[in-house]
Amino acid sequence: MNAIDVSHLSKHFGKLVALNDITFSVKEGETFGFLGPNGAGKTTTIRILTGITVPTGGNAQIFGKDIVNETIAARKQMGIVHETSNIYTDLTAWQNLMFTAELYDVPKALREKRGKELLDLFGLWERKDDKTKGFSKGMKRRLTLAMGLINDPRLIFLDEPTSGLDVQSNLIIRDVIRDLNAKGVTVFLTTHNIEEANLTCDRVAIINHGMIAAIDSPEKLKGTIQSVQSVEVAFDPVPPQWEAGLREIATVSEVRKLGDKFRLITEDPPVVLDGVMEYAKREKTTVISVNTYGPSLEDVFIKLTGLDIRTRGVKTVD
Amino acid sequence: MAWIGQLRVELIAAWAIAKKDMLIYYIKPNIIVSGALFPLFMFLAFAIGRPAGPSVMIPGLIAITILFSASSIEPVSIPIERRMKTFDRLISAPVSLHAVVLGESLSGFLYSIGIALVPFAAGLVIFGTPILTVIPLVIGVLLTSFCFATMGTLFASYPTESPGDIMSMLNVVRLPLIFISGIFIPISAIPSMAQPLTYCSPLTYGNDLIQAAYSGTTYFNPVIDIVMLLVFILIFQFAANRLYKKFNE
Numbered sequence: 274m275n276a277i278d279v280s281h282l283s284k285h286f287g288k289l290v291a292l293n294d295i296t297f298s299v300k301e302g303e304t305f306g307f308l309g310p311n312g313a314g315k316t317t318t319i320r321i322l323t324g325i326t327v328p329t330g331g332n333a334q335i336f337g338k339d340i341v342n343e344t345i346a347a348r349k350q351m352g353i354v355h356e357t358s359n360i361y362t363d364l365t366a367w368q369n370l371m372f373t374a375e376l377y378d379v380p381k382a383l384r385e386k387r388g389k390e391l392l393d394l395f396g397l398w399e400r401k402d403d404k405t406k407g408f409s410k411g412m413k414r415r416l417t418l419a420m421g422l423i424n425d426p427r428l429i430f431l432d433e434p435t436s437g438l439d440v441q442s443n444l445i446i447r448d449v450i451r452d453l454n455a456k457g458v459t460v461f462l463t464t465h466n467i468e469e470a471n472l473t474c475d476r477v478a479i480i481n482h483g484m485i486a487a488i489d490s491p492e493k494l495k496g497t498i499q500s501v502q503s504v505e506v507a508f509d510p511v512p513p514q515w516e517a518g519l520r521e522i523a524t525v526s527e528v529r530k531l532g533d534k535f536r537l538i539t540e541d542p543p544v545v546l547d548g549v550m551e552y553a554k555r556e557k558t559t560v561i562s563v564n565t566y567g568p569s570l571e572d573v574f575i576k577l578t579g580l581d582i583r584t585r586g587v588k589t590v591d
Numbered sequence: 592m593a594w595i596g597q598l599r600v601e602l603i604a605a606w607a608i609a610k611k612d613m614l615i616y617y618i619k620p621n622i623i624v625s626g627a628l629f630p631l632f633m634f635l636a637f638a639i640g641r642p643a644g645p646s647v648m649i650p651g652l653i654a655i656t657i658l659f660s661a662s663s664i665e666p667v668s669i670p671i672e673r674r675m676k677t678f679d680r681l682i683s684a685p686v687s688l689h690a691v692v693l694g695e696s697l698s699g700f701l702y703s704i705g706i707a708l709v710p711f712a713a714g715l716v717i718f719g720t721p722i723l724t725v726i727p728l729v730i731g732v733l734l735t736s737f738c739f740a741t742m743g744t745l746f747a748s749y750p751t752e753s754p755g756d757i758m759s760m761l762n763v764v765r766l767p768l769i770f771i772s773g774i775f776i777p778i779s780a781i782p783s784m785a786q787p788l789t790y791c792s793p794l795t796y797g798n799d800l801i802q803a804a805y806s807g808t809t810y811f812n813p814v815i816d817i818v819m820l821l822v823f824i825l826i827f828q829f830a831a832n833r834l835y836k837k838f839n840e
Contacts, residue, residue: 323683324683325679325682325683325839326839326840327840345597345685345686345687346685348683348684348685349685353680353683355676355679355680355683356676357675357676359675359676359677359679359680360677361611361615361677362675363614363615364611364614364615368611368614372607372610372611373680375603375604375606375607376604376607376608376680376681376684376685376686377684377685378600378603378604378685420680
Protein backbone atom coordinates (compact mmCIF):
# COMPACT_ATOMS: atom_id res chain seq x y z
CA MET A 274 0.00 0.00 0.00
CA ASN A 275 1.23 3.49 -0.83
CA ALA A 276 1.56 6.05 1.93
CA ILE A 277 0.02 8.73 -0.31
CA ASP A 278 -2.08 8.35 -3.44
CA VAL A 279 -3.11 11.54 -5.17
CA SER A 280 -5.38 11.27 -8.19
CA HIS A 281 -6.40 14.15 -10.48
CA LEU A 282 -6.38 16.59 -7.57
CA SER A 283 -7.44 20.13 -8.30
CA LYS A 284 -8.19 23.18 -6.22
CA HIS A 285 -9.74 26.42 -7.42
CA PHE A 286 -10.08 29.64 -5.41
CA GLY A 287 -12.65 31.47 -7.50
CA LYS A 288 -11.00 31.91 -10.87
CA LEU A 289 -7.54 31.12 -9.55
CA VAL A 290 -6.42 27.57 -10.25
CA ALA A 291 -4.07 26.63 -7.39
CA LEU A 292 -3.82 22.95 -8.35
CA ASN A 293 -4.58 21.66 -11.81
CA ASP A 294 -5.22 17.92 -12.05
CA ILE A 295 -2.13 16.61 -10.25
CA THR A 296 -1.50 12.90 -9.82
CA PHE A 297 1.32 11.23 -7.91
CA SER A 298 1.95 8.61 -5.27
CA VAL A 299 4.46 8.22 -2.46
CA LYS A 300 5.58 4.73 -1.45
CA GLU A 301 5.66 3.70 2.19
CA GLY A 302 9.10 4.34 3.68
CA GLU A 303 10.06 6.79 0.94
CA THR A 304 11.48 10.28 1.48
CA PHE A 305 9.63 12.38 -1.06
CA GLY A 306 10.56 15.95 -1.90
CA PHE A 307 8.04 18.47 -3.17
CA LEU A 308 9.76 21.40 -4.85
CA GLY A 309 8.38 24.49 -6.45
CA PRO A 310 8.61 28.27 -6.48
CA ASN A 311 6.35 30.35 -4.25
CA GLY A 312 2.72 30.14 -5.33
CA ALA A 313 3.29 26.91 -7.24
CA GLY A 314 0.79 24.94 -5.13
CA LYS A 315 3.00 23.28 -2.48
CA THR A 316 1.14 24.61 0.55
CA THR A 317 -2.27 23.98 -1.04
CA THR A 318 -1.23 20.37 -1.67
CA ILE A 319 -0.10 19.92 1.94
CA ARG A 320 -3.29 21.53 3.27
CA ILE A 321 -5.37 19.12 1.21
CA LEU A 322 -3.29 16.08 2.16
CA THR A 323 -3.61 16.94 5.86
CA GLY A 324 -7.37 17.47 5.60
CA ILE A 325 -7.35 21.19 6.36
CA THR A 326 -8.61 22.17 2.92
CA VAL A 327 -11.08 20.30 0.72
CA PRO A 328 -10.11 19.78 -2.93
CA THR A 329 -12.30 21.07 -5.75
CA GLY A 330 -11.81 17.84 -7.69
CA GLY A 331 -10.00 14.52 -7.56
CA ASN A 332 -9.07 12.64 -4.42
CA ALA A 333 -6.20 11.86 -2.08
CA GLN A 334 -5.67 8.85 0.13
CA ILE A 335 -3.36 8.41 3.10
CA PHE A 336 -2.56 4.73 3.65
CA GLY A 337 -5.80 3.93 1.81
CA LYS A 338 -7.94 6.36 3.83
CA ASP A 339 -9.70 9.06 1.85
CA ILE A 340 -8.63 12.39 3.30
CA VAL A 341 -12.04 14.01 2.71
CA ASN A 342 -14.34 11.21 3.85
CA GLU A 343 -12.08 9.51 6.42
CA THR A 344 -10.21 12.58 7.62
CA ILE A 345 -9.70 11.54 11.23
CA ALA A 346 -8.56 7.99 10.39
CA ALA A 347 -6.10 9.42 7.85
CA ARG A 348 -4.76 12.06 10.27
CA LYS A 349 -4.13 9.49 13.00
CA GLN A 350 -1.31 8.07 10.89
CA MET A 351 0.44 11.33 10.21
CA GLY A 352 2.55 13.94 11.95
CA ILE A 353 2.63 17.48 10.64
CA VAL A 354 5.42 20.02 10.92
CA HIS A 355 4.01 23.27 9.62
CA GLU A 356 6.11 25.86 7.80
CA THR A 357 6.00 28.26 10.71
CA SER A 358 7.24 27.07 14.10
CA ASN A 359 3.72 27.11 15.49
CA ILE A 360 4.38 26.52 19.14
CA TYR A 361 2.73 28.22 22.12
CA THR A 362 5.32 30.66 23.37
CA ASP A 363 3.53 31.11 26.72
CA LEU A 364 3.87 27.40 27.44
CA THR A 365 7.02 25.47 28.31
CA ALA A 366 8.59 23.04 25.86
CA TRP A 367 7.20 20.16 27.91
CA GLN A 368 3.67 21.64 28.02
CA ASN A 369 3.74 22.15 24.24
CA LEU A 370 4.75 18.56 23.70
CA MET A 371 2.20 17.12 26.14
CA PHE A 372 -0.58 19.27 24.67
CA THR A 373 0.10 17.89 21.18
CA ALA A 374 0.23 14.35 22.57
CA GLU A 375 -3.21 14.83 24.14
CA LEU A 376 -4.61 16.07 20.83
CA TYR A 377 -3.35 12.82 19.28
CA ASP A 378 -4.66 10.68 22.16
CA VAL A 379 -1.22 9.37 23.15
CA PRO A 380 -1.62 7.58 26.54
CA LYS A 381 -0.10 9.41 29.51
CA ALA A 382 2.77 7.01 30.28
CA LEU A 383 3.70 6.74 26.61
CA ARG A 384 3.56 10.49 25.96
CA GLU A 385 5.83 11.17 28.92
CA LYS A 386 8.30 8.51 27.76
CA ARG A 387 8.29 9.73 24.16
CA GLY A 388 8.37 13.35 25.31
CA LYS A 389 11.61 12.76 27.18
CA GLU A 390 13.14 10.81 24.28
CA LEU A 391 12.26 13.50 21.76
CA LEU A 392 13.47 16.42 23.86
CA ASP A 393 16.71 14.48 24.40
CA LEU A 394 17.01 13.77 20.69
CA PHE A 395 16.54 17.42 19.78
CA GLY A 396 18.83 18.72 22.51
CA LEU A 397 16.05 20.44 24.46
CA TRP A 398 15.71 18.30 27.60
CA GLU A 399 17.63 20.77 29.76
CA ARG A 400 15.21 23.53 28.71
CA LYS A 401 12.01 21.50 29.05
CA ASP A 402 10.55 23.67 31.82
CA ASP A 403 11.39 26.99 30.16
CA LYS A 404 8.71 29.00 28.40
CA THR A 405 9.47 28.81 24.69
CA LYS A 406 9.25 32.56 24.12
CA GLY A 407 12.93 32.67 25.08
CA PHE A 408 13.94 29.98 22.59
CA SER A 409 16.03 30.70 19.50
CA LYS A 410 14.56 30.12 16.05
CA GLY A 411 16.44 26.83 15.76
CA MET A 412 15.20 25.60 19.16
CA LYS A 413 11.62 26.47 18.25
CA ARG A 414 11.99 24.59 14.99
CA ARG A 415 13.40 21.54 16.76
CA LEU A 416 10.52 21.61 19.23
CA THR A 417 8.03 21.87 16.34
CA LEU A 418 9.59 18.76 14.83
CA ALA A 419 9.42 16.96 18.18
CA MET A 420 5.72 17.86 18.40
CA GLY A 421 5.21 16.41 14.92
CA LEU A 422 6.74 13.11 16.04
CA ILE A 423 5.08 12.74 19.45
CA ASN A 424 2.38 10.40 18.06
CA ASP A 425 4.98 8.13 16.40
CA PRO A 426 3.51 8.71 12.90
CA ARG A 427 3.86 6.40 9.88
CA LEU A 428 3.97 9.47 7.65
CA ILE A 429 5.33 12.90 8.44
CA PHE A 430 4.77 16.10 6.50
CA LEU A 431 7.69 18.49 6.81
CA ASP A 432 7.03 21.95 5.42
CA GLU A 433 10.34 23.77 5.00
CA PRO A 434 11.92 22.07 8.02
CA THR A 435 15.35 23.69 7.84
CA SER A 436 14.56 27.06 6.31
CA GLY A 437 16.73 29.82 7.80
CA LEU A 438 18.14 27.72 10.65
CA ASP A 439 21.51 27.70 12.36
CA VAL A 440 24.02 24.98 11.48
CA GLN A 441 23.42 22.94 14.66
CA SER A 442 19.65 22.80 14.17
CA ASN A 443 20.09 22.01 10.47
CA LEU A 444 22.36 19.08 11.22
CA ILE A 445 20.10 17.69 13.96
CA ILE A 446 17.00 17.91 11.76
CA ARG A 447 18.72 16.33 8.75
CA ASP A 448 19.98 13.47 10.94
CA VAL A 449 16.47 12.95 12.29
CA ILE A 450 15.04 12.83 8.76
CA ARG A 451 17.59 10.17 7.82
CA ASP A 452 16.82 8.18 11.00
CA LEU A 453 13.09 8.38 10.31
CA ASN A 454 13.67 7.09 6.81
CA ALA A 455 15.80 4.24 8.17
CA LYS A 456 12.96 3.30 10.54
CA GLY A 457 10.54 3.09 7.61
CA VAL A 458 8.69 6.34 8.28
CA THR A 459 7.47 8.00 5.10
CA VAL A 460 8.65 11.60 4.81
CA PHE A 461 6.90 14.17 2.63
CA LEU A 462 9.20 17.16 2.46
CA THR A 463 8.62 20.54 0.91
CA THR A 464 11.65 22.75 0.68
CA HIS A 465 13.16 25.70 -1.11
CA ASN A 466 16.57 24.24 -0.40
CA ILE A 467 17.21 22.18 -3.48
CA GLU A 468 20.49 20.78 -2.20
CA GLU A 469 18.64 19.49 0.86
CA ALA A 470 16.17 17.67 -1.40
CA ASN A 471 19.04 16.33 -3.46
CA LEU A 472 20.75 14.90 -0.38
CA THR A 473 17.74 13.53 1.50
CA CYS A 474 15.03 12.54 -0.98
CA ASP A 475 14.51 9.24 -2.77
CA ARG A 476 12.30 10.99 -5.29
CA VAL A 477 11.26 14.56 -5.91
CA ALA A 478 8.32 16.17 -7.65
CA ILE A 479 8.70 19.62 -9.15
CA ILE A 480 5.45 21.56 -9.16
CA ASN A 481 4.88 24.77 -11.08
CA HIS A 482 1.71 26.76 -11.74
CA GLY A 483 -0.31 24.06 -9.97
CA MET A 484 0.93 21.24 -12.21
CA ILE A 485 3.56 18.55 -11.72
CA ALA A 486 6.40 19.45 -14.10
CA ALA A 487 8.52 16.37 -13.34
CA ILE A 488 8.69 13.54 -10.86
CA ASP A 489 11.59 11.13 -10.46
CA SER A 490 14.74 10.43 -8.45
CA PRO A 491 17.17 13.37 -8.26
CA GLU A 492 19.80 11.57 -10.33
CA LYS A 493 17.35 10.63 -13.08
CA LEU A 494 16.08 14.18 -13.22
CA LYS A 495 19.62 15.47 -13.56
CA GLY A 496 20.15 13.00 -16.40
CA THR A 497 17.44 14.73 -18.41
CA ILE A 498 19.50 17.89 -18.84
CA GLN A 499 23.06 16.77 -19.58
CA SER A 500 23.59 20.00 -21.55
CA VAL A 501 23.93 21.88 -18.23
CA GLN A 502 27.37 20.74 -17.04
CA SER A 503 29.90 23.09 -15.55
CA VAL A 504 33.54 23.78 -14.70
CA GLU A 505 34.26 25.61 -11.46
CA VAL A 506 37.57 27.42 -11.30
CA ALA A 507 39.38 29.79 -8.90
CA PHE A 508 42.23 32.15 -9.85
CA ASP A 509 44.88 33.95 -7.85
CA PRO A 510 44.88 36.84 -8.56
CA VAL A 511 41.48 37.31 -10.18
CA PRO A 512 41.96 38.90 -13.60
CA PRO A 513 40.36 42.36 -13.82
CA GLN A 514 38.27 41.72 -16.96
CA TRP A 515 37.29 38.18 -15.93
CA GLU A 516 33.72 38.14 -17.21
CA ALA A 517 34.47 39.02 -20.82
CA GLY A 518 37.55 36.81 -20.90
CA LEU A 519 35.85 33.72 -19.50
CA ARG A 520 32.83 34.15 -21.78
CA GLU A 521 35.11 33.97 -24.81
CA ILE A 522 36.23 30.43 -23.95
CA ALA A 523 34.80 27.97 -26.48
CA THR A 524 31.48 26.20 -25.56
CA VAL A 525 30.92 28.38 -22.43
CA SER A 526 27.28 29.44 -22.46
CA GLU A 527 27.21 31.29 -19.17
CA VAL A 528 29.52 32.51 -16.39
CA ARG A 529 28.39 32.69 -12.74
CA LYS A 530 30.52 34.18 -9.96
CA LEU A 531 30.19 32.11 -6.78
CA GLY A 532 32.17 33.79 -4.01
CA ASP A 533 35.86 33.60 -5.01
CA LYS A 534 35.12 31.03 -7.74
CA PHE A 535 33.65 31.12 -11.25
CA ARG A 536 31.27 28.54 -12.61
CA LEU A 537 31.36 28.14 -16.39
CA ILE A 538 28.27 26.43 -17.82
CA THR A 539 29.04 24.24 -20.81
CA GLU A 540 28.08 21.16 -22.81
CA ASP A 541 31.72 20.08 -23.09
CA PRO A 542 33.85 20.41 -19.90
CA PRO A 543 37.15 19.09 -21.43
CA VAL A 544 37.16 21.86 -24.05
CA VAL A 545 36.54 24.44 -21.33
CA LEU A 546 39.39 23.05 -19.18
CA ASP A 547 41.82 23.65 -22.04
CA GLY A 548 40.39 27.12 -22.55
CA VAL A 549 40.73 27.98 -18.85
CA MET A 550 44.44 27.05 -18.82
CA GLU A 551 45.12 29.14 -21.90
CA TYR A 552 43.20 32.05 -20.37
CA ALA A 553 45.21 31.81 -17.11
CA LYS A 554 48.49 31.80 -19.05
CA ARG A 555 47.41 34.80 -21.12
CA GLU A 556 46.26 36.78 -18.04
CA LYS A 557 49.39 35.83 -16.03
CA THR A 558 47.32 34.31 -13.22
CA THR A 559 47.35 30.94 -11.45
CA VAL A 560 44.54 28.40 -11.39
CA ILE A 561 44.34 27.43 -7.68
CA SER A 562 41.42 25.00 -7.95
CA VAL A 563 39.32 23.44 -10.66
CA ASN A 564 36.32 21.08 -10.47
CA THR A 565 33.85 19.76 -12.99
CA TYR A 566 30.18 19.22 -12.20
CA GLY A 567 27.27 17.47 -13.84
CA PRO A 568 23.87 19.14 -13.92
CA SER A 569 22.49 19.89 -10.45
CA LEU A 570 18.97 19.46 -9.22
CA GLU A 571 18.87 23.22 -9.09
CA ASP A 572 19.52 23.31 -12.83
CA VAL A 573 16.64 20.91 -13.38
CA PHE A 574 14.44 23.06 -11.16
CA ILE A 575 15.36 26.24 -13.01
CA LYS A 576 14.79 24.63 -16.39
CA LEU A 577 11.42 23.14 -15.48
CA THR A 578 10.03 26.11 -13.64
CA GLY A 579 11.32 28.67 -16.10
CA LEU A 580 12.81 30.65 -13.24
CA ASP A 581 14.30 33.99 -14.23
CA ILE A 582 17.98 33.68 -15.10
CA ARG A 583 18.92 36.52 -12.71
CA THR A 584 18.18 34.25 -9.74
CA ARG A 585 20.65 31.60 -10.90
CA GLY A 586 23.80 31.02 -8.99
CA VAL A 587 22.10 30.75 -5.62
CA LYS A 588 21.32 27.52 -3.88
CA THR A 589 18.15 28.65 -2.20
CA VAL A 590 15.40 29.65 -4.53
CA ASP A 591 12.53 31.82 -3.36
CA MET B 592 -18.60 0.67 19.39
CA ALA B 593 -15.94 2.69 17.59
CA TRP B 594 -17.93 5.90 18.00
CA ILE B 595 -17.66 5.68 21.80
CA GLY B 596 -13.89 5.43 21.48
CA GLN B 597 -13.82 8.40 19.12
CA LEU B 598 -16.12 10.38 21.44
CA ARG B 599 -13.66 9.77 24.28
CA VAL B 600 -10.80 10.99 22.05
CA GLU B 601 -12.80 14.09 21.08
CA LEU B 602 -13.54 14.94 24.71
CA ILE B 603 -9.90 14.44 25.72
CA ALA B 604 -8.81 16.76 22.89
CA ALA B 605 -11.47 19.36 23.80
CA TRP B 606 -10.31 19.29 27.43
CA ALA B 607 -6.67 19.62 26.33
CA ILE B 608 -7.59 22.71 24.26
CA ALA B 609 -9.53 24.17 27.20
CA LYS B 610 -6.58 23.60 29.59
CA LYS B 611 -4.19 25.17 27.10
CA ASP B 612 -6.42 28.23 26.71
CA MET B 613 -6.82 28.59 30.47
CA LEU B 614 -3.04 28.52 30.92
CA ILE B 615 -2.27 30.94 28.11
CA TYR B 616 -5.17 33.38 28.03
CA TYR B 617 -7.35 33.20 31.14
CA ILE B 618 -5.37 32.61 34.32
CA LYS B 619 -3.71 36.01 34.26
CA PRO B 620 -4.34 38.67 36.90
CA ASN B 621 -5.19 41.43 34.41
CA ILE B 622 -7.67 39.24 32.53
CA ILE B 623 -9.39 38.14 35.75
CA VAL B 624 -9.60 41.65 37.20
CA SER B 625 -10.82 43.25 33.97
CA GLY B 626 -13.25 40.35 33.48
CA ALA B 627 -14.91 41.20 36.79
CA LEU B 628 -14.66 44.99 36.67
CA PHE B 629 -15.90 45.74 33.14
CA PRO B 630 -19.43 44.32 33.60
CA LEU B 631 -19.60 45.83 37.09
CA PHE B 632 -18.95 49.35 35.81
CA MET B 633 -21.25 48.86 32.86
CA PHE B 634 -23.95 47.67 35.21
CA LEU B 635 -23.46 50.60 37.61
CA ALA B 636 -23.63 53.02 34.70
CA PHE B 637 -27.14 51.88 33.91
CA ALA B 638 -28.38 50.76 37.35
CA ILE B 639 -27.51 53.70 39.65
CA GLY B 640 -30.56 55.79 40.40
CA ARG B 641 -33.04 53.08 39.50
CA PRO B 642 -35.58 52.11 42.14
CA ALA B 643 -35.03 48.34 41.86
CA GLY B 644 -33.52 46.58 44.89
CA PRO B 645 -30.54 44.21 45.09
CA SER B 646 -32.73 41.12 44.59
CA VAL B 647 -33.51 42.40 41.09
CA MET B 648 -30.17 44.03 40.31
CA ILE B 649 -27.82 41.25 41.44
CA PRO B 650 -29.23 38.61 39.06
CA GLY B 651 -28.99 41.18 36.26
CA LEU B 652 -25.38 41.88 37.18
CA ILE B 653 -24.62 38.14 37.18
CA ALA B 654 -26.22 37.76 33.74
CA ILE B 655 -24.29 40.72 32.26
CA THR B 656 -21.05 39.47 33.81
CA ILE B 657 -21.57 36.07 32.20
CA LEU B 658 -22.44 37.63 28.83
CA PHE B 659 -19.22 39.64 28.71
CA SER B 660 -16.80 37.24 30.39
CA ALA B 661 -17.89 34.08 28.54
CA SER B 662 -17.83 35.64 25.08
CA SER B 663 -14.77 37.88 25.31
CA ILE B 664 -11.65 35.72 25.21
CA GLU B 665 -12.15 33.43 22.21
CA PRO B 666 -12.65 36.40 19.85
CA VAL B 667 -9.21 37.55 20.98
CA SER B 668 -7.37 34.26 21.37
CA ILE B 669 -8.48 32.61 18.12
CA PRO B 670 -7.36 35.45 15.78
CA ILE B 671 -4.05 35.52 17.67
CA GLU B 672 -3.72 31.77 17.17
CA ARG B 673 -4.45 32.26 13.48
CA ARG B 674 -1.70 34.86 13.31
CA MET B 675 0.76 32.63 15.16
CA LYS B 676 -0.36 29.66 13.01
CA THR B 677 -1.02 27.63 16.16
CA PHE B 678 -4.67 27.36 15.09
CA ASP B 679 -3.50 25.13 12.20
CA ARG B 680 -2.27 22.72 14.87
CA LEU B 681 -5.81 22.42 16.24
CA ILE B 682 -7.63 22.07 12.93
CA SER B 683 -5.17 19.48 11.63
CA ALA B 684 -5.42 17.22 14.71
CA PRO B 685 -7.18 13.86 14.37
CA VAL B 686 -10.40 15.14 15.91
CA SER B 687 -13.50 16.79 14.47
CA LEU B 688 -14.05 20.54 14.37
CA HIS B 689 -16.76 19.97 16.99
CA ALA B 690 -14.00 19.04 19.47
CA VAL B 691 -12.07 22.22 18.63
CA VAL B 692 -15.18 24.40 19.01
CA LEU B 693 -16.11 22.62 22.25
CA GLY B 694 -12.57 23.02 23.66
CA GLU B 695 -12.46 26.72 22.87
CA SER B 696 -15.93 27.20 24.40
CA LEU B 697 -15.10 25.14 27.50
CA SER B 698 -12.36 27.53 28.53
CA GLY B 699 -14.68 30.54 28.19
CA PHE B 700 -17.33 28.63 30.11
CA LEU B 701 -15.01 27.87 33.06
CA TYR B 702 -13.63 31.41 33.10
CA SER B 703 -17.14 32.85 33.09
CA ILE B 704 -18.26 30.71 36.01
CA GLY B 705 -15.26 31.90 38.00
CA ILE B 706 -15.94 35.55 37.18
CA ALA B 707 -19.70 35.17 37.94
CA LEU B 708 -18.74 34.27 41.50
CA VAL B 709 -17.74 37.93 42.04
CA PRO B 710 -21.24 39.50 41.69
CA PHE B 711 -22.75 36.44 43.34
CA ALA B 712 -20.48 36.86 46.38
CA ALA B 713 -21.05 40.65 46.37
CA GLY B 714 -24.79 40.09 46.50
CA LEU B 715 -24.48 37.63 49.30
CA VAL B 716 -21.87 39.39 51.46
CA ILE B 717 -22.39 43.12 50.80
CA PHE B 718 -26.14 43.33 50.17
CA GLY B 719 -27.19 40.15 51.99
CA THR B 720 -29.38 39.30 48.99
CA PRO B 721 -31.15 36.03 49.82
CA ILE B 722 -31.22 33.14 47.36
CA LEU B 723 -34.63 31.49 47.40
CA THR B 724 -33.82 28.45 45.25
CA VAL B 725 -30.34 27.33 44.33
CA ILE B 726 -31.10 24.98 41.42
CA PRO B 727 -32.24 27.66 38.90
CA LEU B 728 -29.18 29.71 39.82
CA VAL B 729 -26.78 26.81 39.21
CA ILE B 730 -28.47 25.71 35.98
CA GLY B 731 -28.84 29.32 34.85
CA VAL B 732 -25.19 30.17 35.43
CA LEU B 733 -23.96 26.93 33.79
CA LEU B 734 -26.16 27.12 30.68
CA THR B 735 -25.84 30.88 30.18
CA SER B 736 -22.03 30.65 30.53
CA PHE B 737 -21.79 27.81 28.04
CA CYS B 738 -24.21 29.53 25.66
CA PHE B 739 -22.22 32.78 25.51
CA ALA B 740 -18.88 30.99 25.44
CA THR B 741 -20.09 29.12 22.34
CA MET B 742 -21.38 32.41 20.90
CA GLY B 743 -17.89 33.88 21.34
CA THR B 744 -16.37 30.88 19.55
CA LEU B 745 -18.93 31.28 16.76
CA PHE B 746 -18.01 34.93 16.20
CA ALA B 747 -14.31 34.01 16.29
CA SER B 748 -14.85 31.76 13.25
CA TYR B 749 -14.68 34.89 11.08
CA PRO B 750 -11.37 34.38 9.25
CA THR B 751 -9.32 37.29 10.49
CA GLU B 752 -6.03 37.60 12.33
CA SER B 753 -7.14 40.83 14.02
CA PRO B 754 -9.13 40.53 17.29
CA GLY B 755 -10.54 44.03 16.73
CA ASP B 756 -12.46 42.86 13.64
CA ILE B 757 -14.34 40.29 15.69
CA MET B 758 -14.82 42.37 18.84
CA SER B 759 -16.46 45.17 16.88
CA MET B 760 -18.93 42.71 15.30
CA LEU B 761 -19.53 41.05 18.65
CA ASN B 762 -20.30 44.31 20.42
CA VAL B 763 -22.88 45.20 17.79
CA VAL B 764 -24.73 42.14 19.05
CA ARG B 765 -23.83 42.10 22.76
CA LEU B 766 -24.67 45.68 23.71
CA PRO B 767 -28.26 45.65 22.36
CA LEU B 768 -28.81 42.30 24.10
CA ILE B 769 -28.51 44.05 27.48
CA PHE B 770 -31.48 46.31 26.69
CA ILE B 771 -33.83 43.79 25.11
CA SER B 772 -33.35 40.94 27.58
CA GLY B 773 -35.28 42.15 30.61
CA ILE B 774 -32.31 43.21 32.71
CA PHE B 775 -32.96 46.95 33.02
CA ILE B 776 -36.43 47.00 31.52
CA PRO B 777 -38.84 44.20 32.55
CA ILE B 778 -39.88 42.09 29.57
CA SER B 779 -43.51 43.03 30.17
CA ALA B 780 -42.57 46.72 29.83
CA ILE B 781 -40.70 46.30 26.53
CA PRO B 782 -42.73 47.74 23.62
CA SER B 783 -44.67 45.05 21.77
CA MET B 784 -42.79 45.80 18.53
CA ALA B 785 -39.51 44.87 20.24
CA GLN B 786 -40.89 41.78 21.98
CA PRO B 787 -39.90 39.36 19.15
CA LEU B 788 -36.30 40.55 19.55
CA THR B 789 -36.52 39.79 23.26
CA TYR B 790 -37.50 36.21 22.51
CA CYS B 791 -34.53 35.88 20.13
CA SER B 792 -32.02 36.80 22.84
CA PRO B 793 -30.41 33.96 24.82
CA LEU B 794 -29.73 36.50 27.58
CA THR B 795 -33.49 36.81 28.12
CA TYR B 796 -33.73 33.17 29.14
CA GLY B 797 -30.50 33.15 31.16
CA ASN B 798 -31.52 36.27 33.06
CA ASP B 799 -35.03 34.90 33.62
CA LEU B 800 -33.64 31.68 35.09
CA ILE B 801 -31.18 33.46 37.37
CA GLN B 802 -33.93 35.89 38.47
CA ALA B 803 -35.96 32.85 39.53
CA ALA B 804 -33.32 31.99 42.12
CA TYR B 805 -33.61 35.45 43.73
CA SER B 806 -37.28 36.40 43.24
CA GLY B 807 -38.92 32.98 43.04
CA THR B 808 -40.83 34.00 39.90
CA THR B 809 -40.02 33.88 36.20
CA TYR B 810 -41.47 35.54 33.12
CA PHE B 811 -41.24 32.28 31.24
CA ASN B 812 -41.50 28.79 32.65
CA PRO B 813 -38.01 27.67 33.89
CA VAL B 814 -38.28 24.62 31.65
CA ILE B 815 -38.74 26.94 28.65
CA ASP B 816 -35.68 28.94 29.77
CA ILE B 817 -33.60 25.76 29.96
CA VAL B 818 -34.84 24.39 26.63
CA MET B 819 -34.25 27.72 24.88
CA LEU B 820 -30.71 28.00 26.26
CA LEU B 821 -29.98 24.44 25.11
CA VAL B 822 -31.38 25.27 21.66
CA PHE B 823 -29.14 28.35 21.42
CA ILE B 824 -26.11 26.29 22.51
CA LEU B 825 -26.79 23.71 19.79
CA ILE B 826 -27.35 26.41 17.15
CA PHE B 827 -24.11 28.20 18.08
CA GLN B 828 -22.13 24.93 18.25
CA PHE B 829 -23.28 23.65 14.85
CA ALA B 830 -23.08 27.07 13.20
CA ALA B 831 -19.53 27.50 14.52
CA ASN B 832 -18.56 24.04 13.27
CA ARG B 833 -20.00 24.83 9.85
CA LEU B 834 -18.34 28.24 9.59
CA TYR B 835 -14.87 27.05 10.69
CA LYS B 836 -15.13 24.33 8.04
CA LYS B 837 -16.33 26.73 5.36
CA PHE B 838 -13.69 29.37 6.06
CA ASN B 839 -10.91 26.76 6.00
CA GLU B 840 -11.91 25.69 2.53
